[in-house]
Amino acid sequence: MKESYLGVNVSPLTYEGIIEEICLRISRNEQSTIIAVNPEKVMTAQKDPQVRDLINGATFQIADGVGILLASKLKKGTITSRVTGVDMMARLLKFAQDDQQPIYLYGAKKEVVEKAAANIQKDYPGIPIAGMTDGYEQDEEALVQRIHDSGARILFVALGSPKQELWIRRNMERLRNVLVFQGVGGSFDVFSG
Numbered sequence: 220m221k222e223s224y225l226g227v228n229v230s231p232l233t234y235e236g237i238i239e240e241i242c243l244r245i246s247r248n249e250q251s252t253i254i255a256v257n258p259e260k261v262m263t264a265q266k267d268p269q270v271r272d273l274i275n276g277a278t279f280q281i282a283d284g285v286g287i288l289l290a291s292k293l294k295k296g297t298i299t300s301r302v303t304g305v306d307m308m309a310r311l312l313k314f315a316q317d318d319q320q321p322i323y324l325y326g327a328k329k330e331v332v333e334k335a336a337a338n339i340q341k342d343y344p345g346i347p348i349a350g351m352t353d354g355y356e357q358d359e360e361a362l363v364q365r366i367h368d369s370g371a372r373i374l375f376v377a378l379g380s381p382k383q384e385l386w387i388r389r390n391m392e393r394l395r396n397v398l399v400f401q402g403v404g405g406s407f408d409v410f411s412g
């Protein structure tokens with residue numbers, strides 16, 4: 220059961236719960252989207268119903284930021300631990316390594332995404348990296364084709380919010396072979412460090 224904060228949904232699932240659910244959805248060939256929710260986004264959603272719908276339209280809204288935990292505690296909700304975007308990405312990388320699901324990294328500066336990919340390859344030996352593109356690519360059509368042709372099954376989009384979520388919503392229909400989309404904000408910067 221999802222919880223709602225000022226009209227914004229948040230999933231009470233843990234990392235393990237989300238991975239489990241994603242496995243199930245992959246077996247049914249269903250696409251999943253993951254979006255991180257923090258108090259800042261909840262506030263933006265108050266002023267902009269489009270942002271609210273964008274968040275609520277995702278498959279999993281993860282509770283990034285302690286503000287959501289606090290709010291859940293106050294209303295005696297069920298969210299007991301944070302699920303951060305960067306740790307969620309790490310869990311998905313482990314899953315991709317174990318399950319041999321090809322990943323694609325899209326976003327951040329060229330040197331950042333390249334360094335992040337190199338570190339991921341080192342930390343998750345054998346992980347299939349289908350491709351990468353920096354976040355300043357102009358030709359969206361060509362990029363979508365490239366991601367499609369790469370055989371990627373899990374796509375991480377690091378363009379900042381809500382740009383990355385809008386990109387995912389706009390293009391997921393055309394990327395039917397990609398089954399997991401996560402908007403990861405500054406996470407490539409973390410992985411490149």
Ligand code: UDP
Nearest residue numbers: 326327328354355377378379380404405408
């Ligand atoms: N970025 C990008 N293309 C853009 C704008 C931003 O690739 O057109 C990248 C930027 O280089 C950085 C990330 O998106 O790596 C934004 O991270 P930020 O921490 O600002 O995102 P947030 O988590 O705050 O949404």
